[in-house]
Amino acid sequence: MRTRVKICGFTRVEDAVVAAQAGVDAIGLVFYPPSPRHVGIAQAQAIVAALPAFTSVVALFVDAHAEQIHDVLAQVPIDCLQFHGDETPAQCRLYNKRYIKAVRMQADTDVGQLARAYHDAAGLLLDAYHPNAKGGTGSTFDWELIPPHCALPIILAGGLEPGNAIQAIQAVRPYALDVSSGVEVDKGIKDAQKMRAFLKEVNQGDTIII
Numbered sequence: 001m002r003t004r005v006k007i008c009g010f011t012r013v014e015d016a017v018v019a020a021q022a023g024v025d026a027i028g029l030v031f032y033p034p035s036p037r038h039v040g041i042a043q044a045q046a047i048v049a050a051l052p053a054f055t056s057v058v059a060l061f062v063d064a065h066a067e068q069i070h071d072v073l074a075q076v077p078i079d080c081l082q083f084h085g086d087e088t089p090a091q092c093r094l095y096n097k098r099y100i101k102a103v104r105m106q107a108d109t110d111v112g113q114l115a116r117a118y119h120d121a122a123g124l125l126l127d128a129y130h131p132n133a134k135g136g137t138g139s140t141f142d143w144e145l146i147p148p149h150c151a152l153p154i155i156l157a158g159g160l161e162p163g164n165a166i167q168a169i170q171a172v173r174p175y176a177l178d179v180s181s182g183v184e185v186d187k188g189i190k191d192a193q194k195m196r197a198f199l200k201e202v203n204q205g206d207t208i209i210i
């Protein structure tokens with residue numbers, strides 16, 4: 001099965017269009033005000049309206065109030081939610097939407113237990129731990145912490161970039177890769193060449209594995 005790719009943290013319509021034309025599976029929109037990649041409703045609507053069919057839209061939240069999430073869902077066509085905070089399984093299930101639960105990996109993180117707790121998630125996203133940030137740090141983590149088998153599709157994140165995508169696919173064999181910082185010129189500003197290079201590497205990685 002080919003490795004899916006999500007590119008996260010778009011703030012500009014033109015960047016999302018380039019990503020879609022290059023073959024990305026999903027784009028991520030960050031609805032977390034402290035993030036430099038945060039988008040408002042109007043900008044999110046403009047980005048989604050410019051996308052072709054079959055490019056999924058993922059909305060990222062960090063410990064958001066339910067009203068904020070309902071507000072986004074009422075105004076922006078979202079395919080999937082991504083929870084990057086301390087949301088409980090019950091909180092993730094409130095919206096009648098497919099969801100991804102992000103986990104910031106530490107030495108004692110029990111991925112199997114999390115997969116059981118969030119058993120109805122559409123994927124478990126494994127990201128680097130940082131004491132002062134919830135994500136989007138550009139840091140990798142020790143992929144040896146990931147168990148070889150998991151009941152949920154594994155979405156690998158954290159410090160991915162053109163240059164380590166093939167290695168990531170070979171080491172982890174994830175369902176998908178999620179990248180943000182590694183394809184940027186500045187926070188929230190994507191680099192067309194880096195996005196294309198990343199997607200090309202993922203295709204190469206899949207070819208090597210097959």
Ligand SMILES: O=C(O)c1ccccc1N[C@@H]1O[C@H](COP(=O)(O)O)[C@@H](O)[C@H]1O
Pocket residue numbers: 008009028030032035036037060062084125127134135136137138139157158159160178179180181182
């Ligand atoms: O992108 C952000 O600003 C962000 C903020 C808060 C939580 C998560 C965020 N992004 C996600 O972080 C991971 C890793 O990103 P990176 O490639 O290391 O920059 C990824 O899932 C982003 O969607």
